[in-house]
Amino acid sequence: MTARVSWPDRLRGLAIPAALLLLWQWAAHHSTAYAYAFVPFEQVWRGAVQALESGGLLPNLGASLARTCAGLLIGSVLGLALGGVLAMSTLADKLAGTLFHALRQVPLLAWAPLIGLWFGNSEPARLLVISLAALYPVTLNTFEGLHQAESRHLELASLYQLTAWQQFWRVRLPAALPHVFTGLMHALTFAWISAVGAEMLFSAGPGIGSMMLTAETNQQMEIVLICVITISAMGTLMNHALTLAARRLLRWHR
Amino acid sequence: MSLSLPLPLRGPHWRRVLAHPAFLLVSPLALLALWQAACNSGAVSPQLLVPPLQVWRTALSLAASGDLWLNLSASLYRLAVGFVSGTVLGLLVGALLGTSPRFVVWVGPTFNVLRQVPGIALVPALILLLGVGEAFKIVLVGKAVFFSVALATSESIRAVSGRWSEVGTLYRLSRWQQLRHIALPASLSPVLTGMRIGLNRAWMVLVATELIASESGLGQMMEMARQMFQMDVVMVGIVLTGVIGFGLDRGLRLVQRMLLQRQGGQQ
Amino acid sequence: MSFRHFLLTLLGAATLTSAALAHAEAAPPLKVVRIATISFANNGKVGHTAESAVLDNDGWLQAELKKRGIGLEWVPVSPAAVGPQVNEGFANGRIDFAGYGDLPSIIANASGIQTRLIVPGGPGSNTYLVVPAGSAAKSIKDLKGKRIALHRGRPWEYPFSKLLAANGLTFNDVKIVNLNPQAGAAALASGSVDAFFTLDDAYLLADKGVGKIIWDSKQSSPDWKMRAELWGRKAFIDQYPDVTQLIATAHIRAAHWSAQEANRKAYYQLATGSGIPLSVVEREYAGDITPWKDRFSPLYDTFLQDHYRDEVVYARNAGVIHADLDYRTLFDTRFVDAALKDPALAGFWAARRSQ
Numbered sequence: 001m002t003a004r005v006s007w008p009d010r011l012r013g014l015a016i017p018a019a020l021l022l023l024w025q026w027a028a029h030h031s032t033a034y035a036y037a038f039v040p041f042e043q044v045w046r047g048a049v050q051a052l053e054s055g056g057l058l059p060n061l062g063a064s065l066a067r068t069c070a071g072l073l074i075g076s077v078l079g080l081a082l083g084g085v086l087a088m089s090t091l092a093d094k095l096a097g098t099l100f101h102a103l104r105q106v107p108l109l110a111w112a113p114l115i116g117l118w119f120g121n122s123e124p125a126r127l128l129v130i131s132l133a134a135l136y137p138v139t140l141n142t143f144e145g146l147h148q149a150e151s152r153h154l155e156l157a158s159l160y161q162l163t164a165w166q167q168f169w170r171v172r173l174p175a176a177l178p179h180v181f182t183g184l185m186h187a188l189t190f191a192w193i194s195a196v197g198a199e200m201l202f203s204a205g206p207g208i209g210s211m212m213l214t215a216e217t218n219q220q221m222e223i224v225l226i227c228v229i230t231i232s233a234m235g236t237l238m239n240h241a242l243t244l245a246a247r248r249l250l251r252w253h254r
Numbered sequence: 255m256s257l258s259l260p261l262p263l264r265g266p267h268w269r270r271v272l273a274h275p276a277f278l279l280v281s282p283l284a285l286l287a288l289w290q291a292a293c294n295s296g297a298v299s300p301q302l303l304v305p306p307l308q309v310w311r312t313a314l315s316l317a318a319s320g321d322l323w324l325n326l327s328a329s330l331y332r333l334a335v336g337f338v339s340g341t342v343l344g345l346l347v348g349a350l351l352g353t354s355p356r357f358v359v360w361v362g363p364t365f366n367v368l369r370q371v372p373g374i375a376l377v378p379a380l381i382l383l384l385g386v387g388e389a390f391k392i393v394l395v396g397k398a399v400f401f402s403v404a405l406a407t408s409e410s411i412r413a414v415s416g417r418w419s420e421v422g423t424l425y426r427l428s429r430w431q432q433l434r435h436i437a438l439p440a441s442l443s444p445v446l447t448g449m450r451i452g453l454n455r456a457w458m459v460l461v462a463t464e465l466i467a468s469e470s471g472l473g474q475m476m477e478m479a480r481q482m483f484q485m486d487v488v489m490v491g492i493v494l495t496g497v498i499g500f501g502l503d504r505g506l507r508l509v510q511r512m513l514l515q516r517q518g519g520q521q
Numbered sequence: 522m523s524f525r526h527f528l529l530t531l532l533g534a535a536t537l538t539s540a541a542l543a544h545a546e547a548a549p550p551l552k553v554v555r556i557a558t559i560s561f562a563n564n565g566k567v568g569h570t571a572e573s574a575v576l577d578n579d580g581w582l583q584a585e586l587k588k589r590g591i592g593l594e595w596v597p598v599s600p601a602a603v604g605p606q607v608n609e610g611f612a613n614g615r616i617d618f619a620g621y622g623d624l625p626s627i628i629a630n631a632s633g634i635q636t637r638l639i640v641p642g643g644p645g646s647n648t649y650l651v652v653p654a655g656s657a658a659k660s661i662k663d664l665k666g667k668r669i670a671l672h673r674g675r676p677w678e679y680p681f682s683k684l685l686a687a688n689g690l691t692f693n694d695v696k697i698v699n700l701n702p703q704a705g706a707a708a709l710a711s712g713s714v715d716a717f718f719t720l721d722d723a724y725l726l727a728d729k730g731v732g733k734i735i736w737d738s739k740q741s742s743p744d745w746k747m748r749a750e751l752w753g754r755k756a757f758i759d760q761y762p763d764v765t766q767l768i769a770t771a772h773i774r775a776a777h778w779s780a781q782e783a784n785r786k787a788y789y790q791l792a793t794g795s796g797i798p799l800s801v802v803e804r805e806y807a808g809d810i811t812p813w814k815d816r817f818s819p820l821y822d823t824f825l826q827d828h829y830r831d832e833v834v835y836a837r838n839a840g841v842i843h844a845d846l847d848y849r850t851l852f853d854t855r856f857v858d859a860a861l862k863d864p865a866l867a868g869f870w871a872a873r874r875s876q
Binding site: 032033034036037056060112113116117118120121122200201202205207210211213215216217218220 | 560561562567568596597598599600601602605606609610612613615653654702703706707710711712722725726729730731795796797798
């Protein structure tokens with residue numbers, strides 16, 4: 001996967017995006033109706049300059065990132081704990097597993113009315129949504145990872161007469177780490193998207209989601225697009241950063 | 255309600271008790287009991303927490319009036335069409351990404367960028383291209399499934415072919431034979447996991463889409479109920495989406511287990 | 522963690538949650554008054570509606586509250602779901618007052634959330650019917666059997682029903698496509714709906730050349746505008762009538778300021794705080810048969826009474842509410858009556874009858 005990509009190959013990879021962009025620009029000038037959603041590049045560019053100069057984009061982005069990090073932290077810690085409990089205790093799994101798996105199938109958006117009713121429509125509600133988005137994948141992957149510790153390792157562990165606690169720390173947890181990182185990767189993606197969603201759902205305040213909502217209300221489609229591009233780019237960037245971090249941290253693993 | 259537990263938790267008897275399917279119902283029932291108790295205590299106003307019995311009655315009356323079936327069938331239809339088309343396309347593109355380096359060079363970057371674009375942001379463009387009918391909702395659902403399946407397929411094929419290609423070369427299998435006899439069977443399980451993740455995401459996206467633009471569907475039912483402050487209907491929707499999502503996930507998991515068992519039997 | 526521990530933690534969490542819920546019901550000692558207001562993230566700042574901005578700029582309310590050791594908190598509400606969020610806030614006691622739509626208030630009271638209309642008024646947004654730029658339709662009558670985009674459950678649903686009724690149509694004569702305003706605009710642009718019923722964002726569509734406005738509520742009775750006015754939580758009003766009086770007086774002061782022809786331009790400027798262009802604000806208020814001053818009238822006159830009587834009937838018949846509601850119980854006129862005793866305000870507004 002880390003194989004170096006040659007320059008000609010990179011250019012080949014850009015062929016389809018370039019074609020899509022050309023198609024976009026064609027659609028933009030095709031008719032006024034199409035121009036509504038397929039905003040011409042020149043207009044997007046002007047919007048980007050305006051969003052950066054008026055200082056709207058960066059503070060909003062910062063607020064969303066901070067919110068995502070907080071939610072990610074809460075959700076991951078709880079997810080690790082919950083995943084650990086469910087994996088280590090069959091009883092806990094049997095008792096709480098059904099509820100957990102059923103609850104995680106309820107779309108986060110669908111909770112909005114109840115969250116609004118119980119926790120209000122401001123910051124706690126947003127944090128709750130983001131934390132939940134992070135909690136589910138971390139729990140699932142922690143659970144899977146701890147379960148998948150290979151039995152020969154465990155046999156070895158019992159040979160050395162490790163206590164259950166030592167077994168957990170020295171055998172199961174290290175074996176589970178790659179899974180946990182996969183969970184964190186998913187959590188990051190979901191937390192980021194749901195941060196934007198939560199900002200659109202629950203009251204205004206700084207945030208890229210709020211910015212997008214205001215732009216939508218005022219039909220500034222170029223600003224909407226800039227928000228979408230920013231959201232996608234940030235998602236990719238954070239994903240990359242986490243992959244790199246995981247690769248470094250797990251180097252001993254192979 | 256008291257739960258008396260046999261003390262030696264690790265005994266075989268205890269295992270047998272735990273394995274009983276009825277045990278799966280303990281946590282939902284406990285939640286139900288807690289919910290009812292909170293309502294009975296009078297500490298929570300019924301506007302904030304609708305009693306379970308009332309939710310049940312609302313569900314019955316929604317079912318009797320036919321509203322529930324209308325919304326449910328609309329949602330499930332969109333999910334089914336979106337899921338099947340997304341899975342088929344995802345398998346195809348995933349297999350290509352997993353087997354053909356040339357395809358990766360040309361399509362890979364586009365794939366990775368589009369994967370990051372939130373589907374909801376595409377709504378205006380999709381409406382312009384496809385109108386406000388069923389098509390754009392199905393495309394959004396399909397997109398959610400497509401990327402999960404394609405990613406799982408390509409990654410598992412790549413992982414498998416790395417490990418098994420030596421065996422394949424040893425037995426002088428052609429590339430197609432390698433794919434047919436080694437890569438595909440071995441990647442079945444991760445692909446099914448990808449499908450399960452895709453189904454879960456599709457269900458989420460569908461409800462979100464129905465909130466934004468729809469005349470029918472579970473998401474629409476909940477959105478209208480929220481506007482009209484009918485929290486009982488909202489609760490019916492939440493319970494239903496949870497139960498259906500859980501059921502679909504379990505169903506796919508069952509299929510996964512059956513396929514793997516059959517595979518195990520053949521080898 | 523043992524199983525018992527686990528169960529105990531679970532139970533503890535549940536008890537805490539229910540205790541928290543129960544706590545929301547008890548009235549705390551009054552430290553702060555919370556008023557919900559629609560907010561927008563605009564150019565890195567949080568913008569408010571013009572009404573809240575006028576009140577905020579006045580500063581009188583903050584000063585009066587401060588004398589009594591009470592703070593003022595604006596609780597922001599997302600423009601995407603004003604009605605539900607305010608109603609949820611009233612239900613869980615997280616807000617005390619809100620300036621918002623008439624239909625959601627009726628819904629709240631029919632569902633047992635007790636609120637009262639404290640100060641009538643607010644400018645009342647016009648409603649618009651937009652068709653695709655190339656459409657031959659000239660009035661709603663040409664749209665019989667056609668597809669019309671409308672966001673159901675929002676407060677402009679009632680004016681739409683009035684428009685239909687006035688033209689001898691019912692909801693069954695058109696095909697309603699339920700879309701939020703953003704999706705509705707895209708649907709109109711693509712021609713996949715034949716018309717779109719909305720607020721002043723209609724001008725944005727016209728400016729982009731994707732739609733043309735064939736009808737607006739400017740020449741109709743003010744009853745056809747979407748009303749938004751000051752509502753208070755009944756429990757709060759009963760407990761703190763003095764503070765409620767301050768809030769009401771402050772709103773009437775703000776209405777009085779806004780209603781001056783001389784302040785009209787400044788009011789427009791404040792309205793752009795939501796990020797909507799000034800040119801749209803100007804057009805929204807231009808050429809309207811409702812006098813500028815009357816837009817801010819805080820009187821519980823026959824006009825207002827009839828409006829609520831009819832809207833409750835509509836809501837009941839359309840299945841928007843599921844219980845009977847006596848519209849007269851919605852009004853608490855004490856505070857306006859007291860505020861209008863001020864010689865500077867008495868007689869400024871004249872009572873209207875329905876048209």
